[in-house]
Amino acid sequence: MNKEITKTIIKRILSSILVLFLLITFLFFLLRVSPGTPYQKFVSPELSPKLSSIVKKSFNLDSPLPNQYKSFIINLVQGDFGISYTYRIPVIEVIKNYLPFTLIFSLISFVIQLSLGFLLALISVKKINGFLDSTISKTSLFFYSIPSFVIGVFLILIFSDWLNIFPSSGLNSFDFNSYTLLGKLADYTTHMILPLITLSLGGIIIFYKYLRDNLVEVYNKSFVENLRMHGFSEKYITRKHVIPNAISPLISVVGVELGLLFGGTLITEVIFSLPGMGRLTVNAILSRDYPLVIGCTFVVGTLIIITNLAADIIKAKLDKRLLKGILN
Amino acid sequence: MRSKKLYIIVLLLIIIFLPSCQQQSPLNSNRVVVAISSDVQSLNPLFVMNYDEGNISELLYASLVQHDWDFQKGEMDTEPMLAKSWEWNKDSSSITLNLRKDVKWSDGKPFTANDVVFSFDVYSDPQVQSRLYGTFKHFYLDSASHIILKKTFIVENPYKLVINFKKGSIPTFYDIDFPIVPRHIFESIDRKNLITAEKEMKPVTDGPFSLAEWDRNQSIILKPNKQSFSYNPNGISELIFKIVPDYNSQINQLKKGEIDLVQDIKADDIHSLKENSKLDVLSLKGRDYDYIGWNNIDPKIYNTTRKLVPNKLFGDPIVRSALTYAINRNEILKEFLDNHGEIAIGPVAPIFKNAYDTSLIFRSYNPQKAKDLLASRGWKDINNTGKLSKNGKEFSFTLYYPSGNPRRKFAASIIQNNLRAIGINIKTEKMEPEVFFQKMYNREFDAWMAGWSVPIPIDLKTYWYSNLDDTPMNIYGYNDKNVDLLLDKIENEKSTVRSDNNYKKIQQLMYHDEPVTFLYWIDNIIAYNKRIKNMSNSPLGPLHHCWDWSIKK
Numbered sequence: 051m052n053k054e055i056t057k058t059i060i061k062r063i064l065s066s067i068l069v070l071f072l073l074i075t076f077l078f079f080l081l082r083v084s085p086g087t088p089y090q091k092f093v094s095p096e097l098s099p100k101l102s103s104i105v106k107k108s109f110n111l112d113s114p115l116p117n118q119y120k121s122f123i124i125n126l127v128q129g130d131f132g133i134s135y136t137y138r139i140p141v142i143e144v145i146k147n148y149l150p151f152t153l154i155f156s157l158i159s160f161v162i163q164l165s166l167g168f169l170l171a172l173i174s175v176k177k178i179n180g181f182l183d184s185t186i187s188k189t190s191l192f193f194y195s196i197p198s199f200v201i202g203v204f205l206i207l208i209f210s211d212w213l214n215i216f217p218s219s220g221l222n223s224f225d226f227n228s229y230t231l232l233g234k235l236a237d238y239t240t241h242m243i244l245p246l247i248t249l250s251l252g253g254i255i256i257f258y259k260y261l262r263d264n265l266v267e268v269y270n271k272s273f274v275e276n277l278r279m280h281g282f283s284e285k286y287i288t289r290k291h292v293i294p295n296a297i298s299p300l301i302s303v304v305g306v307e308l309g310l311l312f313g314g315t316l317i318t319e320v321i322f323s324l325p326g327m328g329r330l331t332v333n334a335i336l337s338r339d340y341p342l343v344i345g346c347t348f349v350v351g352t353l354i355i356i357t358n359l360a361a362d363i364i365k366a367k368l369d370k371r372l373l374k375g376i377l378n
Numbered sequence: 379m380r381s382k383k384l385y386i387i388v389l390l391l392i393i394i395f396l397p398s399c400q401q402q403s404p405l406n407s408n409r410v411v412v413a414i415s416s417d418v419q420s421l422n423p424l425f426v427m428n429y430d431e432g433n434i435s436e437l438l439y440a441s442l443v444q445h446d447w448d449f450q451k452g453e454m455d456t457e458p459m460l461a462k463s464w465e466w467n468k469d470s471s472s473i474t475l476n477l478r479k480d481v482k483w484s485d486g487k488p489f490t491a492n493d494v495v496f497s498f499d500v501y502s503d504p505q506v507q508s509r510l511y512g513t514f515k516h517f518y519l520d521s522a523s524h525i526i527l528k529k530t531f532i533v534e535n536p537y538k539l540v541i542n543f544k545k546g547s548i549p550t551f552y553d554i555d556f557p558i559v560p561r562h563i564f565e566s567i568d569r570k571n572l573i574t575a576e577k578e579m580k581p582v583t584d585g586p587f588s589l590a591e592w593d594r595n596q597s598i599i600l601k602p603n604k605q606s607f608s609y610n611p612n613g614i615s616e617l618i619f620k621i622v623p624d625y626n627s628q629i630n631q632l633k634k635g636e637i638d639l640v641q642d643i644k645a646d647d648i649h650s651l652k653e654n655s656k657l658d659v660l661s662l663k664g665r666d667y668d669y670i671g672w673n674n675i676d677p678k679i680y681n682t683t684r685k686l687v688p689n690k691l692f693g694d695p696i697v698r699s700a701l702t703y704a705i706n707r708n709e710i711l712k713e714f715l716d717n718h719g720e721i722a723i724g725p726v727a728p729i730f731k732n733a734y735d736t737s738l739i740f741r742s743y744n745p746q747k748a749k750d751l752l753a754s755r756g757w758k759d760i761n762n763t764g765k766l767s768k769n770g771k772e773f774s775f776t777l778y779y780p781s782g783n784p785r786r787k788f789a790a791s792i793i794q795n796n797l798r799a800i801g802i803n804i805k806t807e808k809m810e811p812e813v814f815f816q817k818m819y820n821r822e823f824d825a826w827m828a829g830w831s832v833p834i835p836i837d838l839k840t841y842w843y844s845n846l847d848d849t850p851m852n853i854y855g856y857n858d859k860n861v862d863l864l865l866d867k868i869e870n871e872k873s874t875v876r877s878d879n880n881y882k883k884i885q886q887l888m889y890h891d892e893p894v895t896f897l898y899w900i901d902n903i904i905a906y907n908k909r910i911k912n913m914s915n916s917p918l919g920p921l922h923h924c925w926d927w928s929i930k931k
Contacts (some may be wrong), residue, residue, distance in 0.1 A: 085812070085813040085816060085817070086810070086812030086813045086816050087812070087816050090812075090815055090816065090819065091427060094429065099847060099848065099850055101511070101512040101523065101848070104504070105507060108507060133574055136419050137419050138419065138420060138425065138573055138574050138576065139574060139576065139577050143577065147594045147595070148594075148595070171715060185662075203626075206630065208636070210630075211630065211634060214634075217636070218627065218630060218634070218636065219622055219627055219631065219636075220597070220620070221593075221596055222593075222594055222596070224409070224411075224597060224599060224616075224618055227591070256564075320623050320624055321624060321627065323596075323620075323621060323622045323623060323624070323627065325594060325595035325596060329595070329623070333416070336810075336811075336812065337812070338812055376921070
């Protein structure tokens with residue numbers, strides 16, 4: 051059994067690497083055939099055509115595509131994504147400035163989404179179609195239908211403009227470095243609360259809806275009736291049987307959702323002026339910063355693949371446990 | 379059990395919220411926060427490309443001289459900076475600079491004439507490809523446009539320097555006005571790698587401010603340089619550039635007092651900003667304009683054969699003038715800009731008082747006159763369909779403009795309505811900016827809408843000279859030999875009065891040719907917190923001379 055799982059995992063990793071390779075190859079050619087040039091803004095209007103052609107040449111974009119691709123792949127294998135045209139430092143260095151924020155921000159938001167979604171679903175199914183259940187269902191639909199940029203702006207209006215509790219933008223205060231550790235933590239917390247609500251609200255509701263429906267479905271299964279007949283307490287049934295059964299289909303959704311979060315949370319980043327991968331990637335695309343676009347895609351693609359792989363492995367583990375449980 | 383859970387939840391909430399209740403250090407009231415919409419990519423003066431980068435790097439690195447705008451004369455004044463005095467020789471072919479002796483780099487090393495010579499050397503070095511490479515036209519250059527140092531500079535002592543300009547050239551102070559870099563820092567780096575070496579270089583500066591912190595994509599914090607000759611002990615204690623990408627967030631934070639200065643205010647917001655008792659709004663005549671480019675030549679023929687063949691639709695000055703008459707520029711100005719602008723007539727902004735020709739009267743909206751002019755060139759509504767045609771061909775074209783600019787989008791819809799009303803079949807199409815500008819510079823459009831900013835000092839030759847091979851910015855394919863002659867004259871003219879007269883003559887010729895439809899000059903509007911004293915807005919921007927700012931107590 052274990053051998054089989056290891057084999058499957060290795061297979062998955064290999065196919066993931068292939069997918070990643072195809073993705074960036076596709077992107078490499080797509081960027082070069084798409085219109086727009088990365089060097090126009092570096093050419094001063096006063097430069098003569100001869101001198102401006104020297105500037106253009108320095109981007110190494112005039113050699114034939116296969117040659118460019120060859121050197122790109124050789125560099126990539128050595129872990130070198132090249133130098134960002136706009137930041138003029140290695141792509142990896144640029145990404146290093148933005149990735150930690152995105153990772154931490156997404157993970158916290160993810161934990162909030164999952165735990166609150168789960169909590170709400172549990173409250174809801176305590177009495178299906180009861181007062182709490184229908185209230186949560188209806189309000190969640192209301193919040194789900196509001197786009198996140200509207201929620202963000204509203205939160206700023208209420209909590210930042212009117213109540214003046216939280217700052218409206220940025221990751222930390224200007225005096226951040228002079229604070230004590232506790233002060234720094236507090237500073238981050240106050241800055242992060244509104245962005246986290248904006249980013250997490252949609253996810254909470256997705257998880258809530260998904261889990262609630264799964265829970266209801268499992269509760270109606272005959273084996274639950276069977277357990278009830280044998281006199282097991284409702285709490286025991288929920289904990290040991292209903293929840294594990296309801297969670298397992300959710301895990302693939304979790305993998306996708308986490309991957310999407312890593313891709314950058316553009317709207318939240320723009321509204322709250324946060325330094326994340328979303329803004330970095332979009333700006334790189336708009337300014338035709340080819341190496342940076344490929345670097346960002348590679349990093350985010352890798353994260354998405356890893357989370358999905360992890361989700362699948364966890365699912366397999368859970369299934370096995372369930373299988374054993376049923377056999378016993 | 380239930381109470382235990384409750385305790386844990388309450389404890390968690392306390393851990394999260396307690397620290398945030400204890401507010402941080404009291405607001406630093408001597409600090410000024412300026413909003414910028416995106417992070418700067420470089421503060422290395424050799425490579426700063428955009429407006430914000432230029433502004434910040436000029437606060438960090440001092441230049442030999444500085445320029446200030448004289449509102450009375452409508453031109454620039456030159457003032458001392460690193461050079462405390464100077465003397466031009468009789469024929470202005472060389473200048474002797476007496477440098478300040480009290481300037482120190484932030485690492486304690488003294489500033490000397492060697493830093494100046496090194497700066498000229500490195501800015502003009504083809505290996506470095508600085509932003510100024512190729513622009514040292516008045517200097518002795520080798521074949522790769524690198525300044526020949528031996529011929530150009532005589533260092534008489536560490537604080538006295540002679541610069542010899544190329545024979546026959548007419549140098550000005552602008553030729554020596556750029557930030558000087560510290561030799562002892564820059565020379566240790568291989569010149570080819572200077573462009574990517576920002577990370578390894580300590581920002582050793584000598585300007586009115588020094589860099590305290592650069593939190594990527596969050597803020598750039600500058601502190602006044604106490605060693606600087608411009609240091610004002612009663613001035614501000616910190617100048618912070620806060621990166622806020624969303625314009626509406628900038629306005630909100632300005633109103634809330636989180637930001638002190640926002641530039642490029644939209645006309646829509648002026649009213650609500652003026653209502654706020656803490657804020658002040660300054661509006662200034664600008665030097666940026668929008669225009670509709672009518673390709674004077676046939677782009678396809680030019681791009682394949684390099685031959686200049688008049689454009690079938692827009693090759694005729696009378697047709698171009700008619701199109702200008704047909705467009706209601708006042709409506710755009712009133713509706714979108716709330717009259718914070720001025721109808722443009724030619725390529726010289728009204729702020730250049732001496733060079734601007736006030737005798738010219740703009741072609742006001744007159745659809746009937748437009749129709750008559752077009753009819754005189756054969757464009758008539760022959761079949762009574764309401765559509766103009768000539769030799770069986772309909773007057774039809776597409777007007778392209780870059781996306782992401784609401785003003786141009788609004789203008790495009792007005793222009794479309796105006797031209798359709800006189801029988802022209804016009805379509806409008808917006809394009810992603812990078813694609814648009816690539817096509818524009820490749821001269822692929824027949825008609826497009828974009829904008830320029832008139833540089834200080836005025837430079838028309840880069841944009842209007844008829845030799846298209848040497849003038850890539852003449853994207854309209856404009857060619858008028860008389861204008862060329864005047865542009866050449868200006869380049870070799872020592873007298874500013876005669877240059878100004880020549881600028882006026884150029885405007886008259888271009889008024890007649892109407893190479894493009896100049897739409898409007900856009901006012902430069904800023905809003906700031908009244909607590910800042912000595913705030914002023916000039917064509918050089920509000921940050922110019924910001925070391926003179928102080929805070930009202």
